[in-house]
Amino acid sequence: HQAELTLDPAFKVAPVRRRTFGTFVEHLGRCVYTGIYEPDHPEADGDGFRRDVLDLTRELGVSTVRYPGGNFVSGYRWEDGIGPVAERPRRLDLAWHSTETNEVGVDEFVRWCRKAGVEPMMALNLGTRGIAEALDLLEYCNHPSGTTLSDLRVANGSKEPHGIRMWCLGNEMDGPWQTGHKTAREYGRLAAETARAMRTMDKNLELVACGSSGSGMPTFGAWEATVLEETYDVVDHVSCHAYYEEKDGDLGSFLACSTDMEYFISSVVATADHVGARLKSRKRIDVSFDEWNVWYLSRFQNAEPPKDWPVAPPLLEDHYHLADAVAFGGLLITLLRNSDRVTAASLAQLVNVIAPIMTEPGGRAWRQTTFHPFAQASRHAAGDVLRVEPVSPSYETKEYGEVPLLHAVATHAEEGTTLFAVNRSTDAPLSLTIDARALGGRRIVEATTLTDADVYARNTADAPDRIAPRPNPDVEHDPARVLLPPVSWNVIRLA
Ligand code: AHR
Secondary structure, X not given: OEEEEEOOOOOEEEEOOHHHHEEEOOOOOOOOEOOOEOOOOOOEOOOOEEHHHHXXXXXXXXXXXXXXXXXXXXXXXXXXXXXXXXXXOOEEEOOOOEEEOOOOOHHHHHHHHHHHOOEEEEEOOOOOOOHHHHHHHHHHHHOOOOOHHHHHHHHOOOOOOOOOOEXXXXXXXXXXXXXXXXXXXXXXXXXXXXXXXXXXXXXXXXXXXXXXXXOOOOOOOHHHHHHHHHHOOOOOEEEEEEEEOOOOOOHHHHHOOHHHHHHHHHHHHHHHHHHHHHOOOOOOOEEEEEEEEEOOHHHHHHOOOOOOOOEXXXXXXXXXXXXXXXXXXXXXXXXXXXXXOEEEEEEEOOEOOOOOEEEOOOOOEEEOOOHHHHHHHHHHOOOEEEOOOXXXXXXXXXXXXXXXXXXXXXXXXXXXXXXXXXXXXXXXXXXXXXXXXXXXOOOXXXXXEEOOOOOOOEOOOOOOOOOOOEEOOOEEOOOEEEEEOOOEEEXXXXX
């Protein structure tokens, strides 16, 4: 197969948004306990955080981290997680049928964020709670001092305000599985009133209204329209959540799953703009794609919930293979391609729970296959996102019809231009010719590929580097040409 594309700095989409490289830490399974936090671990620091996980988080290039849920947040009382650890209550977590010990709460999380060099992004409970509790948490976190709640934060060891800017107004409130699930109108009103009150306390906030939990939700589209009708003036973002998996051995469709993400984004943007037009508003609402990933959800749905309310049981521990990483890379390309409207995103999640980083309790930590596309894109995406308009052969998929074999995006900065490309073909390499004439003499200086003869090969604690980016030997210059192996994620740097 042969494909071609043009790199031209004039074809600017938007600046690369650092927040595209956000992730997510939920009190779910082993994400917090034995994930980021394990005081008895040999690698634990003075605060009980695993140094090996902190190092991998930095290497992954994470910008923001959403916390503490997810479904968990819709039953969460944030006050349970502050003050002396020995006095914190143990609670039932209805979302994951587990026991929450509250050893980690907002102060520990923000401390962990500072160590990891990431921005915290807080989700509020609008399931079992409302405006008053949201205001209390905001005051506790962001008010400098001189009130009971802000002084409590100081007394608990955080003299400086946490200064959290991004807040999610609830989580997946369109989902019948959500504790406190609401209709769009009910939720829209609550979100609007919460947002208005929060902005009175703190002018410096960016607020996210809940959009749909997936493009297949029965209320998709109508939900966004109603919620934004209520919240348009007081929120900045509407959220999208999407998870994909290979179903019934249909690898071709799975590798094209970013087609759905593309449709999801353009539908939500169109809906938001439609509401804006009706309200005669010049303001634009952006998308926070604050949950996305490959997740073998059907396996989880077919499993029994944990018995006896365990503490930090292994849940949602998907072990990703090469094909997962390539589908994942395609999703990342789609997020970047839409950087004009997708200005924040969170890979769900960071550690152990459908995560790029895995740990053994008391033992090793390693990179899953999906770690690599994320880390490479975060490291090399810089400057502006460029539209590349690939000319590519296509193939027929069961789920999405005809889809191009090549999926790509580029970024362009003074230091260099980087092309991110996926070959979706399951059986043939793709010879990609790059028209780089507009780049003023820049040449390919590095080309790596993530691929394997076995598309289902995985990384494990014993073979942690089975799947990792390797130099691509098939590179030509004048004209620039790279051979992309079948089922591969590729990074091509020009300088
Ligand atoms: O990320 C796992 C779960 O997926 C989250 O808790 C929820 O918001 C979504 O359904």
